[in-house]
Amino acid sequence: MEILQSAAALQAQTEIWRQNKLRVGLVPTMGALHEGHLQLVRAAARENDVVVVSVFVNPTQFNNAEDFRLYPRVPDADAALLGPAGCTALFMPSVEQMYPQPTVLRFDFGPLEQVMEGEHRPGHFHGVATVVSKLFHLSRPHRAYFGQKDLQQVTIIRQLVADLSFDLEIVAYPTIREEDGLAMSSRNRRLSAEARAVAPRLYQALMLGAGLAQEQAQTPEAVQQAVAEFLAAEPAITLEYFTLADAQTLQPLAGFWPRGRTVALCLAAHLGGVRLIDNVLVTLPG
């Protein structure tokens, strides 16, 4: 596995792969890798000839300076995991390599980003779209891999690809969880023992909501209330939002259960200073 640290080195490598008609898979990450990332790398290795994994903690998508400062960074451990998973080239640029000058272009995804993560992290999806566009241009992948744990991100990146006619396929894989249900996340490393002990409640809350959504005995608003109350019973968890949304449009359900649609139950919560997100999907009967 090669380690590339400059944008020029990645572009040069990309050119060679393209000339040799090799299929390129890209897995963008912010590092501190876990099984959720590694499933994406293995899938990319199965479905392409070469695999680029980027590890870059992208400053432009952080709305909270402390969150950026404390984001786990373990480049040597990441590199050791990636070769065996099938990575061909690890792209680990500096901030200066990715942003040689301040950007002026602004991305605005309208209603897709006025809810959930976009609503609660102003500018977040502008930063994600900026860095993902750069990565697409530098590595010119045939396929790019993302996790459904960041459901809104996948939807917005599909929109980005359509709007800018990127000639590539977006591939999404399901959320990988710990045995107790907690969604794997790089930020889990920052949880204290006490916070880690109660963290599975997030998934339990989503499963409670999913069961109630399937029953449809109460309105979406009542289900939202029930899930919020379930989490409020645990003082170590502060819920930032819990939203029942149409999985395709991301718009919150209002008053009724839309027949035959897939509903995304999405939450963000704080546990002892660490912000985690998670979601599950429920398809309603037609």
Ligand SMILES: Nc1ncnc2c1ncn2[C@@H]1O[C@H](COP(=O)(O)OP(=O)(O)OP(=O)(O)O)[C@@H](O)[C@H]1O
């Ligand atoms: N548990 C998971 N299951 C599946 N995919 C995941 C999982 N965790 C992250 N991913 C995906 O891996 C890619 C890189 O995500 P990222 O590096 O932000 O990791 P992360 O674990 O989500 O970290 P954090 O949530 O703390 O930022 C994204 O496409 C993300 O959706």
Ligand SMILES: CC(C)(CO)[C@@H](O)C(=O)[O-]
């Ligand atoms: C896609 C991504 C690597 C862009 O920085 C990031 O948002 C992430 O890790 O999900």
Ligand code: BAL
């Ligand atoms: N996985 C989303 C990256 C972030 O939290 O900024």
